Amino acid sequence: MSRFFGQIRQAGYVVRDIEASMAFWSETLGVGPWFYNERVPIRNYRYHGQPHEVHNSVALANSGPLQVELIQTRNDAPSMYRDFLRAGNLGLQHVAYWTEQFDDDLTRLDAQGFEVAMSGEVGERGRFVYFEPAAHAGAHPGTVIELSEVAGPKGKLFRMIREASEGWDGRDPVRPFPDLNTL
DSSP: OBTTTBOOOEEEEEOSOHHHHHHIIIIISOOOOEEEESSOOOEEEEETTEEOOOOEEEEEEEETTEEEEEEEEOSOOOOHHHHHHHTTOOEEEEEEEEESOHHHHHHHHHHTTOOEEEEEESSTTOEEEEEOGGGTTTTSTTOEEEEEEOSSHHHHHHHHHHHHHTTOOSSSOEEEOOOGGGO
């Protein structure tokens, strides 16, 4: 438990082949089921303050209380994921903390010197920010901190994914992402 952020709720891995990664995690590690979205509907995306049109595929599953996120970039839009790959990295790119008090937490973290590098929204009340790694690069270069709002449908989706993992028997290892507007 972090005294600044609370529990780490998600480990985000940047991969080159999301289908192969889902198969590895489910068949070799027994983690699943995976909820897969070939193109995550990100609104108001910004990277270093500039808007871009990103195309990211994402798969989510839980291992106990920890959510595992697999991310594959499908275009060359500027992002921290693209930069991570261009630096020759694969694997763990970020750890995420979840909040229902996004504005308060963001204000507090800004006052502590954390600078936003990447941001956007996934569904209503589903904002996210990734902090510039320079703020903590001395201790752990390469691993980014994300703050993710889970006050709306995204929070319901995350709860559904966790519940699906409890007692998962290996059947239907890849499932479609539900429409956030129906949650």
